[in-house]
Structure formats: C-alpha cells, structure tokens
Amino acid sequence: MDSGRSNRDVGRVKLPTAIKILIAGGFGAGKTTMVGSVSETRPLRTEETLTDRGVGVDDLAGVEAKKTTTVAMDFGRISIGDAHVLYLFGTPGQERFWFVWDELALGAMGAVVIADTRRLADCFPSVDYFERRGTPFVVAVNCFEGATRFDLDEIRMALDLSPDIPVVLCDARQKESSKKVLVTLVEHAMETRASTPAQAPATR
Amino acid sequence: MTSLSDDPADEQWLDDQAGRIVRPYVMTRGRTQPSGGKIDLITLVVTMKSVTSAEPGLGPEHHTIVKLCERPLSVAEIAAHLDLPAGTVRVLLGDLVDRGFVAIQEPAREMDVLDLETYKAVLNGLRTL
Ligand SMILES: Nc1nc2c(ncn2[C@@H]2O[C@H](COP(=O)(O)OP(=O)(O)O)[C@@H](O)[C@H]2O)c(=O)[nH]1
Numbered sequence: 001m002d003s004g005r006s007n008r009d010v011g012r013v014k015l016p017t018a019i020k021i022l023i024a025g026g027f028g029a030g031k032t033t034m035v036g037s038v039s040e041t042r043p044l045r046t047e048e049t050l051t052d053r054g055v056g057v058d059d060l061a062g063v064e065a066k067k068t069t070t071v072a073m074d075f076g077r078i079s080i081g082d083a084h085v086l087y088l089f090g091t092p093g094q095e096r097f098w099f100v101w102d103e104l105a106l107g108a109m110g111a112v113v114i115a116d117t118r119r120l121a122d123c124f125p126s127v128d129y130f131e132r133r134g135t136p137f138v139v140a141v142n143c144f145e146g147a148t149r150f151d152l153d154e155i156r157m158a159l160d161l162s163p164d165i166p167v168v169l170c171d172a173r174q175k176e177s178s179k180k181v182l183v184t185l186v187e188h189a190m191e192t193r194a195s196t197p198a199q200a201p202a203t204r
Numbered sequence: 205m206t207s208l209s210d211d212p213a214d215e216q217w218l219d220d221q222a223g224r225i226v227r228p229y230v231m232t233r234g235r236t237q238p239s240g241g242k243i244d245l246i247t248l249v250v251t252m253k254s255v256t257s258a259e260p261g262l263g264p265e266h267h268t269i270v271k272l273c274e275r276p277l278s279v280a281e282i283a284a285h286l287d288l289p290a291g292t293v294r295v296l297l298g299d300l301v302d303r304g305f306v307a308i309q310e311p312a313r314e315m316d317v318l319d320l321e322t323y324k325a326v327l328n329g330l331r332t333l
C-alpha cells in the first residue's frame with residue numbers, strides 16, 4: 001500500500017503550503033512575546049525529545065548515556081489566504097538545544113534573532129548558527145524600558161554582522177512592530193534566494 | 205495498557221526538564237520513530253476517512269488525531285492539542301498513515317524549493333495582517 005506521504009495522495013483536499021520561520025534569541029529576549037503578538041492565536045507549545053542515540057558508548061556506559069533531553073518550543077500560526085500557512089517557532093538560544101535547531105532550520109524560510117541589549121551576548125550563538133548554516137536572518141533589537149539605547153550600527157559592530165544583514169528595532173509586544181520585523185525578514189530572504197547561485201536556472 | 209486515564213496529568217512522570225517519559229512510550233509501545241523516517245513539525249496532516257472505535261491496534265489518541273485533522277493541522281499543532289511530545293505524535297501518525305486514515309504533506313526540505321511566488325504571497329499576506 002502506498003504510504004500516503006506524497007502530495008498526490010492528498011488529492012481529495014487542497015492543502016496549503018506550510019512555511020516556517022524561526023524566532024531565536026536568549027532567555028527572556030521576547031521570543032514568545034513576538035510569536036504571540038503576531039500570530040492568530042495565543043502561542044501553543046510543543047515539546048521535542050531527543051533520546052540519546054548512544055554514539056560510541058560502551059556497554060556499561062550505555063545505560064547511563066541513554067538520557068532523554070527535551071526542549072519546549074512556543075509556536076504560532078498565521079494563515080495567509082487558503083494557499084499558505086506560516087508557522088513561527090520560538091527556539092531557545094542555548095547551544096545544547098541545537099538538535100532541535102537543525103531540524104527546525106531545515107526548510108525554514110528564515111529566522112529572526114531577537115537581541116536584548118541588556119544581554120547582547122545571549123544572541124551570539126543564534127547569529128553564529130544561522131550564519132554558518134546559511135539560513136537568511138535578520139536581527140530584531142527588542143527595546144526594553146531602562147535598557148541602554150544603542151544605535152543600530154553599534155549593535156551591528158558588536159555582533160560582527162555582514163553589511164547585508166538587516167538590523168531593526170522592535171517592540172515584540174506590538175503586533176505592528178513584529179509584523180514589520182517579519183516583512184523585513186521575508187524581503188531579505190527573497191533577495192538572498194534570488195541572488196544565490198544555486199537558484200540560477202539549470203540551463204546555465 | 206493502551207488507554208490513557210481520563211486525567212493524563214496524574215499519570216505523567218517528569219524528568220528534570222519536564223519532559224514526559226513514561227506515558228508516551230507506553231502509547232507507542234516503545235517506538236520512538238515512525239516507520240517512514242522523521243516527519244517535520246510543520247508537516248500538514250489531513251483526515252482521509254473516519255475511524256471506528258473497533259479499529260484494532262488504535263488507541264484513543266489515534267482517534268483524537270483523526271477527528272482533529274478534519275481540518276488540516278501541522279504535527280506541532282496536533283502535539284500541542286494532545287499535549288504530547290512531538291516524537292510521540294510522529295509515531296502515532298505513522299500508524300494512521302500506514303492504515304490510510306490520514307494523509308500527510310511534507311514541507312519543502314530546503315528553502316530553495318520555495319518559489320518566488322511563495323515569498324511574494326507571504327509578504328502580501330503579512331503586510332495586510
Ligand atoms: N518592555 C518590553 N518588554 C518586553 C518586550 N518583549 C518582551 N517583553 C517582556 O519580557 C519578558 C520575557 O519575554 P518572553 O517573550 O517570555 O521571552 P522569551 O524567553 O524569549 O520567550 C516578558 O515579561 C515580556 O512581557 C518588549 O519589546 N519590551
């Protein structure tokens with residue numbers, strides 16, 4: 001029997017195209033807030049589990065090494081007409097969660113890295129990760145009250161960003177502001193994609 | 205052993221990061237991966253035919269998924285609605301796909317599969333939110 005995993009089998013219904021965007025950043029940077037302010041429902045929560053695959057452990061160590069790591073992610077949905085549905089995933093920025101990142105980043109349209117100017121270094125791992133992986137990303141500087149105000153060039157320098165990476169100010173609590181961040185990201189992702197050699201026609 | 209209590213909260217075992225370990229493994233009979241490989245969190249699931257309670261080998265969670273997905277939902281949304289880890293939902297979905305109760309649509313695995321029209325549609329959609 002056919003596994004039903006191909007689009008052809010879904011012939012009965014026209015399913016939308018699902019797209020994901022990652023919202024990354026350090027703890028308390030405003031990831032969940034941004035997901036919530038711009039999504040059509042309050043943030044939902046899902047949990048990924050990694051069972052240690054016991055790579056290179058001997059029999060004795062094997063028992064102990066079979067630990068379970070979990071990470072909870074907040075996510076939200078934005079339906080765009082009948083044809084597209086956008087999912088925003090708030091992903092914790094610590095390196096120990098990279099097992100989820102690899103999966104989430106696969107096929108993602110892009111990522112927003114939220115920078116909290118009170119703890120700017122917290123977003124370094126996210127920036128490193130997306131740079132290395134080649135995922136299009138923008139940096140959204142979340143403006144908390146009482147935080148020292150930096151100008152965007154200072155932040156760009158501190159993060160050692162290449163000049164083509166957009167850096168924008170935001171207030172993650174405001175829908176309009178979060179929307180603007182996403183628009184900036186999708187525009188940037190579209191440009192990145194259009195200028196990537198791999199996108200050139202195969203007839204080249 | 206295949207059914208959950210009415211209140212799953214009193215059956216959950218928590219590890220130090222609040223990840224449930226015991227119940228999901230019972231439900232999936234120890235399997236951690238569906239037969240056909242990893243299903244993405246944004247894979248969309250839609251019901252193809254309804255399921256009767258007599259269907260052998262399917263638990264209440266399977267039935268809930270079949271009901272939920274009358275309207276297409278992502279794996280992440282199903283997991284959130286069922287309050288189960290995504291990995292468990294993947295295994296349950298594997299069972300349902302094998303039996304033809306649901307069909308799934310995998311997303312593009314790399315972004316260069318998305319065409320420019322998709323970007324434009326998303327942009328327009330976001331601007332008019
Ligand atoms: N002043 C201010 N507070 C914010 C902003 N964004 C988030 N917060 C608050 O910061 C706290 C942490 O935000 P949260 O979204 O939970 O952070 P997360 O850990 O990245 O998901 C919450 O109490 C938010 O209300 C912002 O733009 N300005």
Ligand SMILES: [Mg+2]
Nearest residue numbers: 031032074090
């Ligand atoms: Mg959060």
